[in-house]
Amino acid sequence: MPTLSEALDVGGDSVVVAVGAGGKKTLVYSLADDLPDAVVTATVKTPKFGGKVERTVLTDDPVSAAREATERPLGLARDGDRSDRYLGYDPAVVDDLAESGATPLLVKGDGARTRLLKAPKEGEPPIPSAATVVTPLASVRVVGxxxxxxxxxxxxxxxxxxxxxxxxxxxxxxxxxxxxxPDGGLKNIPDGADAVPVVNMADTDETVETAREIAERVLERAPSVPRVLVTRLIHDDPVVDVVTRD
Incomplete structure (x- = not known):
């Protein structure tokens, strides 16, 4: 199987935004393992990065911070209103960060309160227009x-x-x-960005087959989606399958 970055077709100039539920943070950190020069940030509140990045900088000027910091992966956020969380940036600020060359840029772009499935409300998700790949997530474990x-x-x-x-x-x-x-997983995806849904937590034979069924149904419903990943993101080999129309 390909690596996660290969399956998503992302590289040095990519801006990846994870939305939905069931593994956004894990997907971002898994990509950071694949892309050691990455910058990790968010457009929503996010748990502290901890040891998932080499250095965290809390700042209202992430562009300057990215230019000055040499450690990668680099975590950028604003100081939070709770001890366990950071605040994210407005999507326009993330656009500025991408334009400055702070890529690959990995963005948590949604919140789901640890649930397994989500549909966005009005105004969600806050996706920067610089996004090149958006990954709507759902957990296969929600079935049943x-x-x-x-x-x-x-x-x-x-x-x-x-x-x-x-x-x-x-x-x-x-x-x-x-x-x-279009008002669910494909909501607010910028023109020119690839939407690659991810069905996560497929870690048994049964859940893999269920995830593949979900993936095939997504491809039937959404002609703009090129492929759907079946994953087990907490594992060392996170990609289980890449489901396409071929």
Whole structure:
């Protein structure tokens, strides 16, 4: 299997934005392992980077900080209002960071409160226009759960994007409906950016097959999507499959 960066077709000048639910931070950090010159940041509140980067700089001027800091991967954020979180930047600031040459740039662009599936509300997700690849995520483990707040962030929005009623069990088609919907996983993706959905947490034979079913359904619903990744992002070999139309 290819590495994660190979499967996403990202490299030195890429701006990758992770949205959705079920592994955004892990995807960003996995890419940072592949791309050691990376800069890691966010457009939303994010847990502290910790040992996932070589150095963290908390600043309102990330462009200057990226120019001055030599350590990579470099984490950039603003000081948070809680001891365990940083604040992200406005998407326009991230655009400036990308224009300055601080790439590859890896961006957490959504929040989901550790849930397994999400549909965005109005104004979400805050994706910078410089994005070259956007990765809408969902966890295959959400299949079989009822549509409630325990497993899903914004379940009312998920119900609006699918034919699923509150409290009913989530099936593969419902996950695909969310990932492939222009007001779901494909929302706010800039012109020219590739949308590559990721179905994560496929770490058993059963979940791999379910994730592949979700991926195939996404490709049926969204002609603009070139491929869907099936992943187990916490593993050393995170890419399980790359599902295409061929």
């Amino acid at each position: 759960h009822p549509l409630t707040e325990e497993a899903v962030h914004r379940p009312k929005r998920v119900a609006e994007l699918t034919d699923l009623a509150a409290g009913n069990d989530i099936r593969p088609k419902h996950v695909a409906d969310v990932l492939a919907h």
